[in-house]
Amino acid sequence: MSAPVLVLASHNAGKLRELRELLRGKVPGLDVDTQVIDAATAGASDPVEDQVTFAGNALKKAREVAASSGLIALADDSGLSVDVLGGAPGIFSARWSGVHGNDEANIDLLLAQLGDIAPEHRAAQFVCAAALATPAGAEHVELGTSAGVLRTERAGSHGFGYDPIFEPEGSGKTMAEHTPAEKNAISHRARAFAALLPVIIDEVAKALAAR
Numbered sequence: 064m065s066a067p068v069l070v071l072a073s074h075n076a077g078k079l080r081e082l083r084e085l086l087r088g089k090v091p092g093l094d095v096d097t098q099v100i101d102a103a104t105a106g107a108s109d110p111v112e113d114q115v116t117f118a119g120n121a122l123k124k125a126r127e128v129a130a131s132s133g134l135i136a137l138a139d140d141s142g143l144s145v146d147v148l149g150g151a152p153g154i155f156s157a158r159w160s161g162v163h164g165n166d167e168a169n170i171d172l173l174l175a176q177l178g179d180i181a182p183e184h185r186a187a188q189f190v191c192a193a194a195l196a197t198p199a200g201a202e203h204v205e206l207g208t209s210a211g212v213l214r215t216e217r218a219g220s221h222g223f224g225y226d227p228i229f230e231p232e233g234s235g236k237t238m239a240e241h242t243p244a245e246k247n248a249i250s251h252r253a254r255a256f257a258a259l260l261p262v263i264i265d266e267v268a269k270a271l272a273a274r
Contacts, residue, residue, distance in 0.1 A: 225238075
């Protein structure tokens with residue numbers, strides 16, 4: 064097994080698979096299946112997300128995992144920004160109802176808060192910040208967004224979070240009604256990592272060359 068060179072600051076197996084496929088064949092000499100690992104494999108704990116922006120949280124996670132693992136680290140932070148709520152839930156998206164990760168409660172509360180809001184004023188966007196940090200101190204952040212509107216009722220069984228009530232611009236169906244492949248083509252996270260990809264490739268290539 065080749066020594067790891069890149070760590071994703073997450074314990075999410077789905078995100079790791081996506082990253083490996085994003086990099087597969089892009090960097091000469093990189094074995095994505097053994098050299099691109101997750102935080103658990105690297106023995107890294109989850110940093111506390113205590114910053115006030117998506118970019119701040121993503122960069123903090125990447126910076127801390129790079130320092131503890133000695134590897135190039137990637138991290139992301141994302142959420143929903145509703146225009147009429149001044150950008151909320153924002154960084155509090157995953158715990159909007161008061162309990163972290165309770166998707167149903169979060170959606171219920173948001174729908175109740177928007178109960179009297181007309182369709183033309185229900186604009187929102189998903190936002191993702193993707194960050195890279197190296198043990199040597201290099202840092203880079205990119206943002207990705209997916210604009211749309213919020214439905215008044217849930218629809219669809221794919222996805223997670225607010226996907227059942229978020230309709231991407233021009234799609235005519237909620238994010239949860241898109242297949243995983245369709246979602247990955249238009250998602251805020253996919254766009255953020257695509258923007259960061261040239262930097263990832265460059266830093267990984269340099270790290271491999273230095274070995």
